[in-house]
Each structure stands twice: as C-alpha cells, then as structure tokens.
Amino acid sequence: MKWTPAHGIGAECETPEPDVQPGKCINIKDCEKLRSLLHGPNQNIDYVRRSICFIPVNGGDPDVCCPEAKRSEPFKAVVTLNKKKLFPNPLQYECGFGVNNRIANGEDAPLGAWPWMALLFYEFPGEEMKPRCGGAVINERYVITAAHCVSPIIIGDNKLAYVRLGEHTLSTNPDCRGATNEDCLPLYINVNVEQTIIHPNFKLNGRNAISSDIALLRLAKVVDFQNPVTLNNGTDVLQQLQVPIVPLAACSVIPFFKSVTFTNEYICAGGEPNKDACMGDSGGPLMILRPGIAQYFLIGVVSFGTPYCGLIDAPSVYTRITQYLDWILDHVKE
DSSP, X not given: OEEOSXXXXXXXXXXXXXXXXXXXXXXXXGOHHHHTTSSXXXXXXXXXXXXXXXXXXTOSOOEEEEEXXXXXXXXXXXXXXXXXXOSOOGGGTOSOOOOOXXXXXXXXXXXXXXXXXXXXXXXXXXXXXXXXXXXXXXXXXXXXEOGGGTOHHHHTTOEEEEEEESOSBTTOSSOEESTTOOEEOXXXXXXXXXXXEEOTTOEEOSSSOEESOOEXXXXXXXXXXXXXXXXXXXXXXXXXXXXXXXXXXXXXXXXXXXXXXXXXXXXXXXXXXXXXXXXXXXXXXXEEEOTTSSOEEEEEEEEEOOTTTTSSSXXXXXXXXGGGHHHHHXXXXX
C-alpha cells in the first residue's frame, strides 16, 4: 500500500496488491469493504493488515486504506507459499502489524494488539505450571527469547514446559471485549519446544550484567501464524509500555550498572519514573515503529535491569537484535 506522507484520517492512499486502486485512510469501523473481510466467507485478515495506514499508540481501532472505487466483485485472498523462505518479507507487509510478565506501571494492551507475543510456561517442582518469561514469534517455527530464561544455569531444576501463543488475559479463554463478548480472539495454543538453542557466548558477568542473552526456541510443530514480528536489520492482562531509547553512555553512569561494560550488544531503554520492564518480562520484545508505516520491527529482547522496577530513574537493558542476526540466520531451519 502507498500513501502520502500525511497518512492520517482522510489522507490519500493506494490499496495493496492485488487490488490496487485509489483510497483514503479512514477508521476501519467506517470502511464497510474492509470490515467485511474480518469475518464471513470472504475473510482475508492478511489483506486487512496490509491495508493499515495508522495504528493508535494508545490502543483503539486502526485506520485503513479504504478503496473509493466501487468493485464488481469481492476481494479474493491471494496466498503464495514458498517453503524455502524462512522469514516473512517486511516489504511485502507479511509481518510486524499489530492491531493497534509484569511491566511496571504499564497499561493493558488492546485485544490482539501484539499477535507475535509468546508466553513461556515452566514446571516448578511441587507447584503448578506458571509463566515466567516472554518471547516473540519470528516465523512459523521459532520464538526468540532471552538465554537466561532457558539456561539450566539459571532455571536449575525448573523446566520449560511449553510456549503459549495467542494469550491476552490469563484468566479467560477465549479473550473477548465488549459487554456481550461479540469480538473474541481465537483460543490460545500451547506448543511444546523441540529444541532450545542458546547463544554459545551467553554468560553472567558478575551480579548485574549478562552477555549474549539471546536464545531461539524451535517449536515442536508448525504454527498457523500469519503475523510474526519483523526482524530489524502483577496483572494477568498483557501489558504494553512506550519507552525512550537511552544512549549507552547515559546508561553506563547509572550506579547500579557501574560494573557493566556497555558495548553495542546492548540497547538501553526506559528510565522514566514508574515505567519499566520488570521481573517476568524477561525475553519479551522491544519494538520500534517503522517511520511512515504502521509496521513494527524487533530491535531488542528484555535482558536485565535494576531490581527496583521503575521505582528509580534507571533504564532497562535489552539484547540488541542486529548484533545477532547472523547467528539467528545460521540456526533457523525449515
């Protein structure tokens, strides 16, 4: 889809292939043609995602490029499958589109806002299974997370049980919104892990730092997942939070991080009072919005921070994805 730089409400645009035609960016509630593709016999979720002009940062329904010309026939799904392609192509709008575990003072994410989120459940001796880390789906077979979430050195006798996909609220299944629950997500799925791949240079650097804190989880089966995240060159509801990127030099002067050598393998983000990643958020994604288009790219994985969870003005530290792209590509297979 193409649009003018001012891609807000009423901006001119072109609908995506294979039905390219003039359109305007309007709220999806006001675009009957695209709303009809969300349900029913002509359902085409992929086309709707590729039609998104703008996603409100604070939630709500997206704006879409709504065709102005009348059509003589309904949209048709066009599906191509390349079994050799291991990752979705962001230039073809195949990934990174949101429809919009404790994060300190975050807000509830809109229903279905971050479809690539994964939740890691663990078996604890003598206890029921519990979620303790997050991750992000990067293709139909792999989830990326932090190495410390799956390393035997860290988790000890506890065992990663499975990965849950499609979860929004732990206490309900399916997750719905509206007084009459008329709009619901599909049921979540629990998927076993076939292989855990920890970066060979992963290690703890003293008490307050971790190096090469990245791991891949190969799922035991292919998941029907149409919208993974794009690789960049205390509540039971999924949380979201906007945080600023902080220069590494500013991160290095935080007293708690005085023993950490901040290299380009790290990203620092956050540092605003009462807003931070916290225990349980480890392995979760740090994403950036692609300029000029409502598409998110994975740039970091939650690694470590202070134990104060937003109570002091200190950023959290993330593993920088671009430093590990070659390693990721070397270990992802069909």
